Amino acid sequence: MKNYKKIILAIIIILVLITVGVSTKKSRPTYNDKPISRDEICLGTLCKITVLDKVDEKVLDKAYNKISEIEKEITVNNAKTSEIIELNNAAGKRPVKVSRHTLKILKKGIYYSKLSKGKFDITIGGISKLWSIGTDKEAVPNQDELQDALKRVDYRNLQINEKNNTAMLKKEGAKIDLGGLAKGYIADEVAKVLSNNGAKNAIINLGGNILTMGSNPSKDHWNVQVQNPDDARGNTLGNIKIKNSSNKSVVTSGIYERFFEYKGKRYHHIMNSKTGYPVENELASVTIIADKSSNADGMSNCVFQFGLKDGMKLVKKFSNIEAIFITKDKKIYITDGLKDKFTLTNKKYKLINN
Template sequence: MNKIFKYKSRWFLCLLSLMIFIGCTNQSTQTKELAVSKTPLTETETYLDTVVQLKIYHDGQEKVMEEAFDLVRHFDDIWSPNGTKSEVKQINQAAGDHPVKVSKDTIDVLLDGQPYEEKSQGYFDLTVDPIVRLWQIGTDQARVPEESEIKAALPLIDYQQIEIKPDEQTVYLPQKGMGVQIGSIAKGYIADRLKELFESKGITTAIINLGGNVVVMGQSPSREDGWNVGVQDPDETRGEVVGSVIIKDSSIVTSGIYERFFEQDGKMYHHILNPKTGYPVDNDISGVSVFTKESVDGDALSTTLFALGVKDGLALIESLDEVEAVFVLKDHRVITSSGLEGRFQLTNDQYKMETINAYRGN
């Protein structure tokens, strides 16, 4: 039985920008407003199994850049599934035995996921680790599990069983074999923490890109209305976009079935798993991009929308404030939430726009 493993970068954005001058406050003030540099300070490294690229559009911010990557390394240490300092690994190993003392960040990221576990009716579930371990998609050991294995794992997936005690900073999984998997929300959380760091240093113009989780700070120096952000064509590895939208001080998170997958016996199996069935989500979506103020929200929602499908996903987006989404379907139709109608510009003639009205509830 042949397996063909294909991995595609999760670079799902095209950010078009040049620099403009922002200005500087009086030197006598306690906090100096940083002037914008014509060329950004850029650093790219690999952590959390993804490419992390940070761009700071101000001169002399090498120390801040160093602090930013120290922060990324910290999260890589405590959240990598198999790291020696991994708090996620400790929680999972202690399942059914004892609570584990963890950092405030681990408590916070688990709590951040709870509203979306509820809103999605369990289609977004941070205890999905038992089936993630079975499939191992994204590794050389990826495989299609036996149906008996999946049936045995499904009862262990239940976000309502997680016992989180913020005051004691402990997490407990009551059944042996349970496990948390925070990859569906971690990068969004980290992007928000990096933005907070930059803001505390007076940085106003920057791009934070954690492999598909992008935060743009301020506005593009080449235009006064924001950043022109392109939504990646999920059928292409990189560079080709479906369309674009202008955003400012915002996050965009894009997920697609072509990010991480493998083929077995001529069938493709992608990494977005349905916690209720134990198999990859099977619907007509190939990519979804979510626009939010906080990146952690977009991260959780991108997975949630995939599982819910277009109709229920749009209904959820329409019920939320300051949240928008672009759905790219396998048949090359593109549907946006109502707040992006007239704002999202389709630029790829291989795709066609479809009105949201076709998906509104009766």
């Protein structure tokens, strides 16, 4: 986990796999002979945006500028620009003026916290900071500090005033964590930038949060690879067919994404808001397919918290959301809408018919 270069290399492999099938030959008049594409490190990961239309390459500048704009507002690494740091520091004291982007992400956080009955909780930032998984400070927290932080986890303490564009954490010491929401929201905003600048057919990949726009010129669908949660990044176990002209986002939450090992036990980054420890259930990963990336992002975190049985029940309440559940014992369960769209390519795994 601490070898940043290896992680970036693995993500590059995933980006290449995801864009398989994007042809450089001219299939339709609106497509460019050669897609325009750019990789950049942002949001703490490697991002890639590929546009297939005949548009000015400056559209990529605008797309990455949008990412940078929102990242500055929600980062936890720059107190000079971050509204989230200001919000956390002002907990229990005063409301904080925030941008429309921050306000919308916070609203999403409250929505998914309610949907999951607090299993996923946007105010788990104090717990996340104690674990610091994925950094050089990652460690099993001191129990007294952990119990103290747990007392401050409750999304109902986050108040939003849309009229004044303000947000406030009522309890002192409470902290927001946007880790399960930000990339999805930003991907949707990037899609708006591309569309407003003439790009209708594109792939947006924000470190594994995938959003397909429009059509693939070489096929009647997009191919999105599904990561093998039991193997190194870039090694996949299947693929999903995304029908052309149906914008979709594919987002995965899994125990392989960020973790560390201590005394023979693995600790991953998806936290149980009641115990302060990583979620423990039968799941290795959950992949959500939705119309918006913000919805796929939020749902993937919620559903993982519920486990296989209850997670499947939750997904089936939504007509426009599909899911792939991968268990630790190498079994795969999919929702009905994916039965003719998901292809298993790894013989070590077994697809279970519901």
